[in-house]
Amino acid sequence: MSSTQPLLLRLSNRVSLVTQILIGIIAGTLLAVVAPEAAISVGLLGNLFVSALKAVAPVLVFVLVASSIANHRKGSQTSIKPVLTLYLVGTFVAALTAVVMSFAFPTELVLATNGAEATPPEGIGEVLQTLLFKVVDNPVNALLTGNFIGVLAWAIGLGLAMRHGADSSKHLFKDIADGVSSIVKVVIRLAPIGIFGLVANTIAATGFDALWGYAHLLAVLLGSMLVIALVMNPLLVYIKIRRNPYPLVFKCLRESGVTAFFTRSSAANIPVNMELCKRLDLHEDTYSVSIPLGATINMGGAAITITVLTLAAVHTLGIEVDMGTALLLSIIAAVSACGASGVAGGSLLLIPLACSLFGISNEVAMQVVAVGFIIGVLQDSAETGLNSSTDVLFTAAACQAEQNKA
Secondary structure: OOOHHHHHHHHHHHOOHHHHHHHHHHHHHHHHHHOHHHHHHOHHHHHHHHHHHHHHHHHHHHHHHHHHHHOOOOOOOOOHHHHHHHHHHHHHHHHHHHHHHHHHOOOOOOOOOOOOOOOOOOOHHHHHHHHHHHHOOOHHHHHHHOOHHHHHHHHHHHHHHHOOOOHHHHHHHHHHHHHHHHHHHHHHHOHHHHHHHHHHHHHHHHOOHHHHOOHHHHHHHHHHHHHHHHHHHHHHHHHHHOOOOHHHHHHHHHHHHHHHHHHOOOOOOHHHHHHHHHHOOOOHHHHHHHHHHHHHHOOHHHHHHHHHHHHHHHHHOOOOOOHHHHHHHHHHHHHHHHOHHHOOOHHHHHHHHHHHHHOOOHHHHHHHHHHHHHOHHHHHHHHHHHHHHHHHHHHHHHHHHHHHHO
16 A cells, blocks of 8 residues: 555656646546436535635635735835736627627527526616625625635735735745645645546536537637637737747646636636746735636626627517617626625626616516526536636736746
8 A cells, every 4th residue: 555655646746736636527428428326425525625724715815815914025016007908908898799699699588587587787886886886895704705806905005004014924924825835735635536527427417418508609609608718818919929829828727727727717726826826826815806806807708608698588579789789788797797796696696787788678688598598508618718727818918928028
């Protein structure tokens, strides 16, 4: 046994984490096909993995941001503003791309009411108000509930206050941050086992029968996300770094997007993104803030979901849409998507807000939300994968652009 364990560890270290995750995906799929009941049972492994990521993510963000700001040296340059610009531009471009795709391939829905038991926000003001209250949340409650806006606000405030503290206190913060980062590394090493459980449970429990009836809608949604991931985002990155963006794009999709696709949680993927940024040798003062912030406001995938499903309802009802209204929809979808994490239910519950632009009743809009829940197995996974991988991509682009200037 003692000779076997080091061998397994050596094999684990030689095979890349992404390869191990792919093996987990294949194994989970095979188990779901061969033994569905066993596949549902191993779903416990996936739930434990996601829970571990969600548990460590708020603490990681809090200590890293506070430590980074407390130990920040005057004159040291960060790239937060360029990253924020990329986040906002990228989200708007995603919404605009979804409009173009929806007009090019119009979708009509067979509306259903199952699963539409939810209360959407009444307007964009309510979304922004929710975000403001998230900022002033109790710090303990913010950590317990995974409110990253509140966690960031308190971490930034404490970090700024600690800049005037003793050097020993600053070192303590850094040591705590290093300790939490070590725990995160252990959790991430368990990703292949966790994703094996997630894939096996998802395929065994839901299958794909429910998705075939919405194949056209899914094609438009996923097609829009692929256009953003493989065309528009690389274009934005090229404008920023002035060289071939695809090696960086594929690395982010492979090492961040795949994990986010199966965990279906931007918050749970924060530790994965932090680790990837470290391996990319990015500026820690930048990514320790931009990654958790991106998980909150960089929502290109959510903007696509809101736009495509809204225009599907518009086409179903035969409503005429001019270009001015379509442009306004892109703006509303982008702004709403940035606030998606501040609303329980995420992007789907912001669809009624966009539908109101066309005079579509709340009752009909909630039926569209129900369709979103039906296709959520793929829609939410792809949306999260795009959102989370883009956080790293834009952070890396901004940091590399600053390095090129130096």
